[in-house]
Amino acid sequence: MTHRPFSLYVHVPFCSQKCPYCDFNTYAVARVPDEEYTEALLRELESWACDPRFSGRSIGTIFFGGGTPSLLKPASLQKVVDRARNLFGVLSGAEITLEANPSTPSRKLYEEFAAAGINRVSFGVQSFDPDRLLLLGRDHSREDAIQAVELASQAGIADVSVDLIFGVSGQTIEGLQRDIDTACALPISHLSTYALTIEPGTPFFQRQERGLLAAPPDDLVAEMLQFIPQRVAGYGLSRYEISNYSKPGRHSRHNEVYWTGGDYLGIGAGAHSYVARFEGKRLVSGDRWSTLAQPQAYIDGTKDAKMISWRESLAPQALQFEFFYLGLRRMAGVSLQEFHDKFGGEAQERFSKIISELTSEGYVRVDGDVVTLTTDGIALADSVYERFIS
Secondary structure, eight states: OOOOOEEEEEEEOEESSOOTTOOSSOEEOSSOOHHHHHHHHHHHHHHHTTOTTTTTOOEEEEEEEESOGGGSOHHHHHHHHHHHHHHTOEEEEEEEEEEEOTTSOOHHHHHHHHHTTOOEEEEEEEOSOHHHHHHTTOSOOHHHHHHHHHHHHHTTOSEEEEEEEESOTTOOHHHHHHHHHHHHTSSOSEEEEEEOOOOTTSHHHHHHHTTOSOOOOHHHHHHHHHHHHHHHHTTTOEEEETTEEESTTOSOHHHHHHHTTOOEEEESTTOEEEEEEEETTEEEEEEEEEEOSSHHHHHHHGGGTOOEEEEEEEOHHHHHHHHHHHHTTBTTOEEHHHHHHHHOHHHHHHHHHHHHHHHHTTSEEEETTEEEEOHHHHHTHHHHHHTTOO
């Protein structure tokens, strides 16, 4: 069994209100069951401590996601970090991220988060424009968001990240530029930008179906996608993944684990986990599973370690697709030598034809043994990924 570090994801599904575009496993509640949910997280951690896939391995990164995990008390977050450290060990200097809503900026609260071990905060700002915030159903103002970032930095949080959404109905290039300029003028080390997608089952989808929500033209969204990296470069942030930009050395180490096929344990309601299985250097299969999505069912399930909702075993073919799908999202691209080491020459030969076609069509470039997306490839990334399904 490998002793490589793994990453820990902690899902907190509670929100004060649910945004109309959100299709994540989240629940709007009037009161967060803080103590009850935290105890369930601790029980689940205990249940994995003797699992041979994780025992004897340290944790390299921790990420509290949601939902709005900043609704948990700092003391509750610290309990989870401390229990993880006691059961597995947490590497010195580990990145510990907390997703936070900027609606209630408080230096005292951020200082308590820092004292609990949080050294990176990701604020779900989405926009600084009042009209866009109203449309997106956000419960914070432009001023709240600015103050939240400033206070978190003053409170000693080493890294602060901001999320922005673009391609929103009524948004212009000028409006997007104002959002970027406002964010980058703040003490941030990381910026994430996501094109709005309308998912089935969300209020936005229902509005769109009824003709009440107009999608921006595709060519405008494509123009925005090209505009963003050019604009943020002037602030010293470089694109390292399709949707993510950072100052040198300040990328999200936790998300890098996902994009490079690393192992991670997800705890909390509806959290996903993944562990790869190797024979020598060869990646032969992967185990993936998820916990029960409903919070109360999950809480009850942790009492007798019956919180798993589903499991699946990934065959090499599925893992080969994910190698390219996740790896090509990174500006560093994917290594054909690494692919050969993981899957063998036969698999590499099968994908060589696809790579050659995509190269001739101008969607990928090959430099030595590294394959990366071109600008055109980034604009049509989903179509490029589909070509690797075999």
